[in-house]
Amino acid sequence: MAHYDLLAIGTGPAGQKAAVQAAKLGKKVGIIERKEVVGGVCINTGTIPSKSLREAVLYLSGFRQRSLYGAGYRLKHTITIEDLAFRANHVIKNEIQIVENQMARNHVDMLYGSASFVDPHRLEIRHSSGTAEHTADFIVIAVGTEPARPADVPFDDDRVIDTDGLLRLQRIPESIVIVGGGVIGTEYASILAALGVPVVLIDKRPRLLEFVDAEIIDALQRQMQEIGVTLYHNEEVSGIKTQADGLVHVSLQEAKAITATTLMYAVGRVGASDGLGLERVGLTADARGRLAVNEHFQTAVPHIYAAGDIIGFPALASTSMQQGRHAACHAFGQPDRTDTALLPYGIYSIPEISMVGRTEEELTLANVPFGVGIARYREIARGQLIGDDTGMLKLLFHRQTLEVLGVHAIGEGATELIHIGQAVMAYRGKIDYFIDTVFNYPTLAECYKVAALDGINRLPRPWPPHE
Numbered sequence: 256m257a258h259y260d261l262l263a264i265g266t267g268p269a270g271q272k273a274a275v276q277a278a279k280l281g282k283k284v285g286i287i288e289r290k291e292v293v294g295g296v297c298i299n300t301g302t303i304p305s306k307s308l309r310e311a312v313l314y315l316s317g318f319r320q321r322s323l324y325g326a327g328y329r330l331k332h333t334i335t336i337e338d339l340a341f342r343a344n345h346v347i348k349n350e351i352q353i354v355e356n357q358m359a360r361n362h363v364d365m366l367y368g369s370a371s372f373v374d375p376h377r378l379e380i381r382h383s384s385g386t387a388e389h390t391a392d393f394i395v396i397a398v399g400t401e402p403a404r405p406a407d408v409p410f411d412d413d414r415v416i417d418t419d420g421l422l423r424l425q426r427i428p429e430s431i432v433i434v435g436g437g438v439i440g441t442e443y444a445s446i447l448a449a450l451g452v453p454v455v456l457i458d459k460r461p462r463l464l465e466f467v468d469a470e471i472i473d474a475l476q477r478q479m480q481e482i483g484v485t486l487y488h489n490e491e492v493s494g495i496k497t498q499a500d501g502l503v504h505v506s507l508q509e510a511k512a513i514t515a516t517t518l519m520y521a522v523g524r525v526g527a528s529d530g531l532g533l534e535r536v537g538l539t540a541d542a543r544g545r546l547a548v549n550e551h552f553q554t555a556v557p558h559i560y561a562a563g564d565i566i567g568f569p570a571l572a573s574t575s576m577q578q579g580r581h582a583a584c585h586a587f588g589q590p591d592r593t594d595t596a597l598l599p600y601g602i603y604s605i606p607e608i609s610m611v612g613r614t615e616e617e618l619t620l621a622n623v624p625f626g627v628g629i630a631r632y633r634e635i636a637r638g639q640l641i642g643d644d645t646g647m648l649k650l651l652f653h654r655q656t657l658e659v660l661g662v663h664a665i666g667e668g669a670t671e672l673i674h675i676g677q678a679v680m681a682y683r684g685k686i687d688y689f690i691d692t693v694f695n696y697p698t699l700a701e702c703y704k705v706a707a708l709d710g711i712n713r714l715p716r717p718w719p720p721h722e
């Protein structure tokens with residue numbers, strides 16, 4: 256048994272960053288992992304595998320080059336599951352090594368096994384060869400989530416799968432029905448469609464990703480339909496049967512039944528809090544297994560913190576890292592602050608979309624007078640060079656002060672491009688900045704200048720004072 260200043264449960268982004276931050280403060284730190292490998296959902300089953308799959312599909316299918324070389328352009332005509340797995344395995348292996356090295360360099364003890372509370376300062380770690388107990392002054396719960404598996408869905412991990420199951424398939428589906436048009440459903444639907452798989456995407460809401468700007472979602476939905484995604488909105492599944500011919504028969508509440516070789520459920524995720532022994536420390540998870548925390552990521556028991564997906568929204572690798580670091584800083588009395596107002600979103604659908612700040616819908620509801628400026632990739636030299644003629648960047652700004660209030664982008668590089676707007680917004684910059692600044696040419700960053708000029712040109716004259 257050992258005593259630690261801080262023990263983190265889980266080696267996903269939240270646990271890793273909590274552990275490293277505490278170690279950098281000179282503390283004795285251990286990190287516990289129940290799987291054989293470090294990295295959590297982020298490296299092993301979620302972010303990295305899905306983004307590797309996306310890159311592999313875009314590269315091998317020649318998708319990015321088709322607007323230049325024609326719809327028939329392909330780098331490889333028959334793409335196999337092995338081709339797709341090759342890239343993911345390579346990236347995952349390297350990412351795991353990076354995390355292991357980081358832990359070793361920072362003298363963070365790796366403790367393999369499943370952790371549960373014995374009392375508020377003591378954890379039991381159970382593994383195949385026995386159990387150990389360790390104590391800590393501070394504990395960070397960073398156990399993440401698992402796919403939700405509704406009880407009435409006949410999962411068989413072959414024809415009827417959850418979102419982790421997609422990455423374990425032995426063959427590329429001939430056709431797929433995806434239930435749930437959230438971030439995961441939308442990303443996988445467009446990736447599979449780009450590979451040539453016919454996809455039906457079903458969501459009970461009237462449109463995909465309701466938190467994203469409506470114009471951007473209209474453009475995304477249109478482009479997804481063009482590459483072979485059939486969208487069913489306001490729809491739910493009422494029955495699922497695997498037929499003798501191996502096809503999955505899916506009955507719907509409103510529309511006619513459909514069949515496909517594979518059905519994937521992507522209706523959200525639940526916190527992995529079962530088995531943590533929360534009752535022994537006086538904590539209770541909510542109905543989706545999540546824990547409540549304050550602004551410093553402390554649970555109701557002040558020396559026990561929770562960070563990452565286990566605390567729910569926004570449940571991103573990007574935010575999980577920051578939350579873990581923030582929790583460790585707070586535990587050891589270091590200044591801690593997270594700017595949540597300027598949280599960027601990057602959604603790796605095809606095309607990718609990204610946003611920071613407020614949407615038109617939010618500004619309208621809040622009665623903020625705003626202007627809109629749009630740049631389309633087809634008018635930008637870099638857009639022509641890379642063959643993306645459908646991308647766009649939209650700036651929202653205050654009509655009187657010209658302060659930038661939101662940036663919304665769709666198209667190649669959107670998830671990188673957004674950070675320029677985020678930085679300007681962090682310093683409460685105005686669209687003048689984009690108008691007066693020289694940008695490299697030809698770049699996608701030029702979109703900011705074009706959108707700012709478009710925005711100011713649309714305002715009635717005289718224009719607000721230009722500083």
Ligand SMILES: Cc1cc2nc3c(=O)[nH]c(=O)nc-3n(C[C@H](O)[C@H](O)[C@H](O)COP(=O)(O)OP(=O)(O)OC[C@H]3O[C@@H](n4cnc5c(N)ncnc54)[C@H](O)[C@@H]3O)c2cc1C
Pocket residue numbers: 264265266267268269270287288289290293294295296297298300301302303305306368369370371397398399400418439527530531562563564565570571572573574575601603
């Ligand atoms: C398909 C998919 C795609 C995604 N794409 C993106 C993206 O593009 N960008 C983005 O920002 N986010 C993305 N995410 C979200 C991102 O993966 C998560 O937000 C992030 O992994 C959460 O980190 P975490 O540290 O909270 O937990 P996790 O990464 O879930 O790690 C938790 C770890 O805790 C371990 N654990 C659980 N219980 C115990 C226990 N009792 N004892 C010991 N260990 C335990 C688990 O084995 C796991 O290793 C995606 C998620 C999915 C599913």
Ligand SMILES: NC(=O)c1ccc[n+]([C@@H]2O[C@H](COP(=O)([O-])OP(=O)(O)OC[C@H]3O[C@@H](n4cnc5c(N)ncnc54)[C@H](O)[C@@H]3O)[C@@H](O)[C@H]2O)c1
Pocket residue numbers: 434435436437438439440442457458459460464490491492521522523524569570571601602603
């Ligand atoms: N690029 C990224 O940042 C990224 C990528 C993938 C996942 N993630 C994270 O992973 C988490 C989980 O994603 P998710 O897409 O599984 O969950 P989600 O909660 O984002 O979306 C679930 C969707 O399923 C729909 N739904 C729920 N029940 C349904 C039913 N019975 N029939 C039809 N539709 C139904 C909902 O309307 C919703 O649109 C998210 O919180 C997200 O932050 C992030």
